[in-house]
Amino acid sequence: MRAGSAAAASRSPVRLPLLSVVAGAVFFAQAQGSTGAGAGSGALPPLEVETGVVHVHGLGVDPGDGLLYAATHSGLFRVPEQGKAARVANRAQDTMGFSIVGPGKFIGSGHPDFREDNPPRLGLIESTDAGTTWTILSLGDDADFHALAFAHGQVYGWDAGSGRFMVSADRNEWETRSTLGLFGFAVDPADAGHIVAATAEGLSESRDGGRTWTPADGPALVTLSWHAAAGLWGAEPGGAVWRRDEAGWERAGTLPGEPQAFLATADSLVAAVHDADGVTGIYRSTDDASTWDLRYRDEQQ
DSSP, X not given: OOOOBOOBOOSSOXXXXXXXXXXXXXXXXXXXXXXXXXXXXXXXXXXXXXXXXXXXXXXXXXXXXXXXXXXXXXXXXXXXXXXXXXXXXXXXXXXXXXEEEETTEEEEEEEOOTTSOOOSSOOEEEESSTTSSEEEEEOTTTOOEEEEEEETTEEEEEETTTOEEEEESSSSEXXXXXXXXXXXXXXXXXXXXXXXXXXXXXXXXXXXXXXXXXXXXXXXXXXXXXXXXXXXXXXXXXXXXXXXXXXXXXXXXXXXXXXXXXXXXXXXXXXXXXXXTSOEEEEEESSTTSSOEEXXXXXXX
């Protein structure tokens, strides 16, 4: 199974006017010392209350071992084919933006575990040991990326606090390319400048790497995922799943609940949903969204 990433933003985005911002504003904040050079590296005491897999912000598959990871409001979890999901490193870090960039190599953003001394906004963080430890790379205490994607050797991010759409080639220096409110976005695997975003006003599309945006035809999506082999997919608030091909958008199926995160991979689709019982479930489809099988449901919720 190939690695994938879901750039799924908060369901309550900053709703700012769509603006074109002159490219070239570079933001650099190397987090060190009291700002948390180690975003999460020490041993933590046991949690008093175990929340389980709830409020999933992002999904990804590690290409090194094929394991599925769920980045949630209360920690990062490994989700096995069978058995209980395992909280990584006993950490309750609110990992908002999340993307897997290589074997054991993750990037993320969000807010720290309450037991760790780190800034409230983590900026861009990185793990090279599959989420066991994290390091703040840049923008510590400045950015809260609710959507992240790694493509074409670059990191694309949307800061929920300011609405900045930002891109970094080295994960340290950032270019703010525009300002907008969105739910999520996806980058074309074949074109670094082609991006599709889901906003409160509908779909928007950029052909210049997020510097300018134009309204695009299509369904009112809240989450998107673009994979080189699988194509561009998205889900509406009610659970309708859509796929875009050369002819446009076509409805492919329906999720068993409200979508939280969506991931397209080479051989399947994976979605985290809030079901009718108010429980987070992770489902998988191997027939292009026609049917969905339960992948994981934490019964302790």
